Amino acid sequence: MQYLTAVIIGLPMLSALAGQLLGAILDRQVARLSIFLLGLTTLLAALNLWHSVTTGTTEQLALADDWGILLFDPLSALMLFVVALISLIVHIYSKRYMAEESGYVRFFVLLDLMTTTLLAMVAAGDLITLLITWHLVGVLLYLLLGQDTRSHTAYRYAFWTLFTYRFGDLPLVLAAALLYNAFGTWSLPEIFAAILANPAQHTVFGFPLPYVVAALVALAAFARSAQFLLHTWLPYTMSGPTPVSALMHAGIVNAGGFLVNRFAPVFVHSDGVLHWMFVVGLVTAIVGSVLMLAQHDIKKSLGYSTMGQMGFMIMECGVGAFSLAIYHLIAHGVFKGTLFLGSGSIINQARTDDGVPKKDLYTFVVDRKPAPQRRPWLLMAAFTLVVPAVILFFAHYFVEQNFFEKQGAIILLFFGWMTGAQLMFATHHMQTENVFRQFALILVSFTVVVIGYTFIAHAFELFLYPDPAFRAQIHAAAGIDLNLFTILASVIAVVIVMGWLLTYYTEIKRPRARNWSRQIRHKLYGVISREFYVGAVYNEIARKLINGADKLNAILRWR
Template sequence: MQLATALITILSPLMGSFLIMLLGASLGERVARIGIASMGLSTGAALFSLYALVQGSPLHFVLTGLPDLIAPQLFIDRLSGVMMVLVTGVSLVIHVYSSRYMQGDQGYVRFFSLLSLLTFVLLMLVTSGHLLWLFAAWHAVTWLLQTLLAFHKDSRAAQEAGHTTVRVQMLGDVALLVGIGLIYTTFGSLDLTILYEMWNSGATGSVLGVGTWWEISANTVITLIIVLSLLTKSAQFPFHIWLSGTIEAPTPVSAMLHAGIVNAGGFLVNRLAPLYGSSPTTLHILFAIGAFTALIGALSMLTQSSIKRILVYSTMGQMGYMVMECGLGAFALAVFHLCAHGLFKATLFLNSGTNIHKARAEFIMPTLHAVRTTAGFARETWVVGLFLTLVMPLVILLLAHGVIHIPLFETQGTMIFLFFAWVTSAQAIFSLYRLGSRASWKVSATMVVTVVFVGFTYLWAGESFTHFLYPVPGQAVSYFQTAAWHQGLFETFVVIAAMAIVAVWAVLYASAHGMKMPFPRWLEHLHRKLYVAFLNALYVEDLFRALNPFAGRTRSTKSYRI
């Protein structure tokens, strides 16, 4: 029964894609019903599969009659179950949305066929129990992504976006193939169940440079090579250059890409968690890259004026956070993050597409609103916000520690994660405080609810969801411990980050209340320079276009549904 349900989940989108292409000429735009029906069936089966996994054990199925090196395998554990529900659920919503949004487009039938086929390939990626077939799905995503980005063949900008995507993604695909080849030569198998047994027993392969300063294990070499595939697929700096081109595709494609495909890097680390969990060097590098990408993505997002470019750099920043969590050894938290990001980013893109289309069809000048400056000092609201920011998170953490026995102080990764929980709740409080200048019990009550919700959500994600994905005792904790920093560096990072955040809050608070901060002139000049630099995403995309002889310099004047 479990195998049948899994096969229905995976094969329904494939059958839908074939039927759409087969019947498209006769049914026309009614083929959307086929895509929606196939995705509805797949989503229902995925939910049932996840329930069966919770109640039972992982599913491992091998297609017999073929050599072990190329035999297709299904390996569906709790990680696969969660990803199946995410992929099918998001794809179902996008199919329903596209049925009306794409009406009138000449490529209506082809679009739905490709969208269903992409869903099938993503499901193959997350359920493959054999690394060779995982790579095949990973590589197929690259070509399908290029096809969907360049969906409008007469749009030069769309064609350039597709070509740029292929060039960047190919670099990561080659790295993944090389890494898989090294895994086979080192451990003698590509079967994930066999590899898990070896990795969990502590197998590290040969060690290079024994006794020298550059001594390195085979695990570290393999994971560092595979990291390149993560960086390209998940748009880490400077490999994010393909991401901005996704706005040239139809909005449903952008939603599917930002809600599903860019999350593949987090899934890959979790799929190879025992391997990454044995390489502290790789985890430290992942944290540094993720932190840098999150910072650049967030700053670039704040300078954009186009709603879709804002969402693009928001995705870049969120993927940076996801990679940071992987670098902390918080593999399960990265999955929780990518699921949350997939749901809200798909919603944001679909809504942006609707509003852009509405603005084009119904041109209405925006209503002018008078800019109101915040005056006065809301003492009651300010005191509530200060108390909640500094005291309430500590109370929640200590209460959780005593009631549900979360080991808060055992690992650095957990402490950093809780540090981000504090930052998130404090930012929410600051935003709520700026709602008005007068004391308001409604704002104060909303602050309390916000802190409690954010705090306990982080705690649930840190405890329950981690144990859900990694139920083996001590497994998740070992990943945190592997990612631990030097204690002095760790403490310095926390102190500097906390001081910087508090300083920025003080500046924003003063600005919100019309206070002038005495900044030196050189700092104001630097501020303008940085604003322009981040407006252009540090000119990385411009540099790539300048070095790319195939990049066009003009855009098509035709109008498309994007």
């Protein structure tokens, strides 16, 4: 099976080579060849995944002594299939979408090279291969985003991506160098085995090696997955072709979650790093969601939505739900890819018809006119708070009776609870002829989603981390003191309950906003609409640095 992994990676490379060498002869047929070979790749990747699911084996293929290793394990098998499938969809979409663009052949060659690199990245079994592919993804993305060589804007934002990615590559290089120095090998399975056998064997700067390495890997994952302060490139890369945006948002940006999972044996011995990841992910999720709501441009809004989702993904890693992060990145890849690929036609359609049915939904969503007669607010608030909590509890309980012992699961339950409550609140004042039917439909949908999500997430955990002891280690690494956790959870629960009661009360009474409150809101909106000035600050720093270099060169007469 390890040879199959090599074939899966090799096919898109073959397609890229054929496109480059025969591009002049094949011309537009390059796309067909590329799609055919990628279809074959996806088929083989599916076969590979099926083999992994049924046997659960881990094998490796070494192309050289110590590096050039391809790993065949559940994580790589799953990711190979996901990457191949998303890339195939993007290829098929691009065939017609790019037909009018110049550089058609170049585009498909780059797309194939990107696919090969991503496939090799997820199957990398050693640090050198991982570094090379991790790095090349940034370079190839830069070239793909700059597909329109006439556009300075496209290149400007492609540069932001390249620079952030290069910045994120550096901690990974340091982590790799530290691991090699400590264990004398580049092979990931050998390094992980040594760490699991004796985690405290090596120290760096007075800290345990796994702690330092995990912190560096986390930093690399933050840059790749657009975490707050390293996110500015993501919403501005819309000048590139739509298929590239789709590939980027559906696949490439999720690599942070993959990296954390790949280094899971390091993270389980990195006391404290996971907590920092949780905080960074949480801040990113909130900032990304807030910025998404403030956008008027659909593609930029999608960009910030991705940022928020990436925050959730990193946060899931932070609470020890590593496999859930993989499920999240796949689910996000599928729906975000669909949204991007469909955004063009939706914009086109909306110019003639917005597609929103008149009456109930239109008046509620577009006109923002709630129903004149609302249900009793206290009853609705209680309903909103109790029903999602009950559904979530039972869905988790049936899957795993002792889920209460996992702090991460409890934290994620809070998010599920809030999401469910938000759903209830958003729909409770919709105009409807039959209120019971409406709520029944909402409840059934919510229950199906929760049960599906819980069961699939559990299946992912069993597949990716079959060893129960290791699963327990991951959750233990993400945990905090039980008493402190209980107090925090209780406080958060009270805050959520009070918050929703206040929200409902405010909705029904509609008290007039005070002046100071209005002013604060205006100022806050100003800051949000300027994206917290993060991009502006970076631009200013870059401008000053270049001006400084310019002045220095002038003093030294450009020699």
